[in-house]
Amino acid sequence: MNLEVQIKMNPSLYLRDPELSELGKNIIKYSIELIQKNGFESFTFKKLAEDIGTTEAGVYRYFENKHKLLVYLVSWYWGWLQFQINYQTNNVTDPIVKLKKIIKILASNVEDDLTTSHVDESLLYQILISEGSKAYLTNHVEQDNKQQFFKPYKDLCNTVGDMILACNEKYKYPHSLASTIIEVAHLQNFFMNHLPSLTDMSKSKDEKEIINYLEDLVFKSIQ
Amino acid sequence: MNLEVQIKMNPSLYLRDPELSELGKNIIKYSIELIQKNGFESFTFKKLAEDIGTTEAGVYRYFENKHKLLVYLVSWYWGWLQFQINYQTNNVTDPIVKLKKIIKILASNVEDDLTTSHVDESLLYQILISEGSKAYLTNHVEQDNKQQFFKPYKDLCNTVGDMILACNEKYKYPHSLASTIIEVAHLQNFFMNHLPSLTDMSKSKDEKEIINYLEDLVFKSIQ
DNA sequence: TTTTATATAATAGTATTGCTATCATAAATA
DNA sequence: TATTTATGATAGCAATACTATTATATAAAA
Numbered sequence: 001m002n003l004e005v006q007i008k009m010n011p012s013l014y015l016r017d018p019e020l021s022e023l024g025k026n027i028i029k030y031s032i033e034l035i036q037k038n039g040f041e042s043f044t045f046k047k048l049a050e051d052i053g054t055t056e057a058g059v060y061r062y063f064e065n066k067h068k069l070l071v072y073l074v075s076w077y078w079g080w081l082q083f084q085i086n087y088q089t090n091n092v093t094d095p096i097v098k099l100k101k102i103i104k105i106l107a108s109n110v111e112d113d114l115t116t117s118h119v120d121e122s123l124l125y126q127i128l129i130s131e132g133s134k135a136y137l138t139n140h141v142e143q144d145n146k147q148q149f150f151k152p153y154k155d156l157c158n159t160v161g162d163m164i165l166a167c168n169e170k171y172k173y174p175h176s177l178a179s180t181i182i183e184v185a186h187l188q189n190f191f192m193n194h195l196p197s198l199t200d201m202s203k204s205k206d207e208k209e210i211i212n213y214l215e216d217l218v219f220k221s222i223q
Numbered sequence: 224m225n226l227e228v229q230i231k232m233n234p235s236l237y238l239r240d241p242e243l244s245e246l247g248k249n250i251i252k253y254s255i256e257l258i259q260k261n262g263f264e265s266f267t268f269k270k271l272a273e274d275i276g277t278t279e280a281g282v283y284r285y286f287e288n289k290h291k292l293l294v295y296l297v298s299w300y301w302g303w304l305q306f307q308i309n310y311q312t313n314n315v316t317d318p319i320v321k322l323k324k325i326i327k328i329l330a331s332n333v334e335d336d337l338t339t340s341h342v343d344e345s346l347l348y349q350i351l352i353s354e355g356s357k358a359y360l361t362n363h364v365e366q367d368n369k370q371q372f373f374k375p376y377k378d379l380c381n382t383v384g385d386m387i388l389a390c391n392e393k394y395k396y397p398h399s400l401a402s403t404i405i406e407v408a409h410l411q412n413f414f415m416n417h418l419p420s421l422t423d424m425s426k427s428k429d430e431k432e433i434i435n436y437l438e439d440l441v442f443k444s445i446q
Numbered sequence: 447t448t449t450t451a452t453a454t455a456a457t458a459g460t461a462t463t464g465c466t467a468t469c470a471t472a473a474a475t476a
Numbered sequence: 477t478a479t480t481t482a483t484g485a486t487a488g489c490a491a492t493a494c495t496a497t498t499a500t501a502t503a504a505a506a
Contacts, residue, residue: 016453023454039362044492055455060494130360137353139262141417150418157421172423173436179414179421180407180440187406188399194364195373198380198402200395213396217403220443239482246483267463278484283465449506456499463492468485475480 005115007079012147013072016062025118026052027062028076031069036123040070040131067138071149074135077124078152080116081105085159095166100215102160107185107210129186157182168222177221181214188213228338230302235370236295239285248341249275250285251299254292259346263293263354290361294372297358300347301375303339304328308382318389323438325383330408330433352409380405391445400444404437411436 011017018024030051035043043066045059052059063069085105092098110125136150144150160178164171171177188210191198201209229242241247253274258266266289268282275282286292308328315321333348359373367373383401387394394400411433414421424432 021453041361045494046492055457056493057456057495058454061454065493130362133356134360136418137357137413138264139353145418154418154420173439174423175420176411176414176422176424176436177440179410180403183410184403184407187402190360191399191402195359195368195377197377197398199399200397201399213399216396217400217440217444220446221440223443244482268465269463278486279464280466280485281483284482288464447506449504451504452502454499454501457497459496460494461492462494464490466487466489468487470483470485472483473481476478 005080005083005113007076007083007116009072009075009079010148010151013068013075013149014063015060018062018072023052023054023058024062026054027059027069028073029118029120032073032120032123032127035070035073035131036126040066040127040134070131071135071144073124073127074132075149075152076119077121077128077132078156080113080119080121082152082156082159085156095163096219099160099163099167099218102163103181103185103214103218104211106160106182107189107207107214109207129190132186133183153182164218164222171222177218181218184217185210185214228303228306228336230299230306232295232298232302233371233374236291236298236372237286238283241285241295246275246277246281247285249277250282250292251296252341252343255296255343255346255350258293258296258354259349263289263350263357290358293354294358294367296347296350297355298372298375299342300344300351300355301379303336303342303344305375305379305382308379318386319442322383322386322390322441325386326404326408326437326441327434329383329405330412330430330437332430352413355409356406376405387441387445394445400441404441407440408433408437 006019009017009019016024018028027048031043031048034048034051045063045066046056049056049059063072085102088105089098089101092101110121113119113121136144136153138144157175157178160181161174164174164177188199188201189207192201192205192210196203196205200213232240232242234240239247241251250271254266254271257271257274268286268289269279272279272282286295308325311328312321312324315324333344336342336344359367359376361367380398380401383404384397387397387400411422411424412430415424415428415433419426419428423436
């Protein structure tokens with residue numbers, strides 16, 4: 001038996017758990033491909049169903065609508081990233097080294113994690129960059145928040161915030177700086193690739209330049 | 224005759240210039256109200272037409288689709304803000320004072336500017352916080368960019384970047400820091416109001432705390 | 447084994463959205 | 477006065493965002 005990493009998901013996000021059937025796993029797999037390829041606006045359950053070889057009604061049995069599916073994917077990603085961060089910084093004791101490691105993970109292009117067979121993390125990372133903020137930039141953000149849809153994101157912010165405080169317990173804005181790092185990592189990546197004049201990254205489009213920028217920003221901020 | 228501030232707009236954004244007719248001005252005025260109230264996703268030209276007292280086809284004569292209208296509003300805002308910044312920092316010589324002033328303008332709740340009768344800037348500011356990034360977070364960002372849709376935004380980033388360099392000409396990331404300030408000002412405002420645990424702002428929800436955070440971030444970064 | 451619950455496929459149908467086209471009329475301009 | 481131009485009114489159409497129904501296959505429970 002293969003050891004598969006399981007990310008525990010909020011059941012309010014789905015009607016039927018997509019991890020528990022082939023069709024469900026295909027919905028996840030193909031929706032990631034389709035959203036990454038054509039963007040969230042042009043993504044429909046009908047197109048997804050055609051790609052999978054099922055019907056629109058079949059997809060609706062798993063997810064109420066495409067927004068819930070997006071929130072599911074985004075939550076899954078943050079849950080997976082939390083796991084990666086815990087795993088990769090587990091044996092690091094120096095908080096500064098740890099925080100640098102976290103920044104690197106947040107701003108690096110992700111490689112496909114083969115222990116999660118139905119999720120291509122490198123595609124999902126691209127979705128997070130372009131579509132991630134649409135998960136919360138809605139008129140119903142507060143209802144969604146009450147249903148805990150953003151818990152994995154908040155947990156990650158807390159992890160980063162705690163690490164900031166471990167570096168400097170007197171720093172006044174650990175949560176704001178944490179959410180800033182996470183968002184700016186994606187924003188600068190998007191700008192670097194699509195609106196480069198909004199950044200100082202060279203034409204090589206190397207994520208390492210974003211990591212350098214973020215490290216400079218963070219460690220000067222917290223001293 | 225009243226002196227009205229006119230923001231010069233990119234003609235590719237509209238089919239007919241909305242500033243030149245009553246109907247056009249109503250499209251701007253009521254779209255701002257409707258998007259601010261119900262969010263961009265649920266906004267349709269049909270609902271807008273009903274509010275104005277015209278027909279859907281009437282709105283389509285001015286704007287190709289709702290995305291172009293959003294980009295129009297966002298561009299208008301950045302153009303207007305550029306004007307405000309130039310005007311309000313005109314007589315300031317010290318670049319540090321000037322940069323502080325800019326940060327304050329970027330992160331402050333805007334009051335309605337009475338010299339622009341068909342635009343309520345305080346509502347438009349709310350739209351920018353919740354919907355602004357959707358103007359560029361699309362699959363067609365590069366085509367839109369080629370058509371100069373984001374020029375006012377880039378111009379503003381350049382202004383801020385120049386001021387950063389005026390404070391410290393050796394700072395390595397003036398454009399990235401500029402786009403970071405602009406985006407984070409809105410993001411932290413959104414989080415403060417809807418997902419407060421992602422920030423360190425108190426329950427008073429005072430924008431001044433965001434200004435303090437940004438000042439701390441910027442001036443520690445550039446020394 | 448038989449019964450029964452469960453998942454999926456196939457199909458249909460409906461309201462709304464996004465958009466285009468046509469025609470009549472009113473107002474502004476030449 | 478003739479004519480261009482903007483608007484209003486209406487129609488229509490393809491795609492989107494769903495919901496409902498029935499049939500069939502399959503796996504679990506009796």
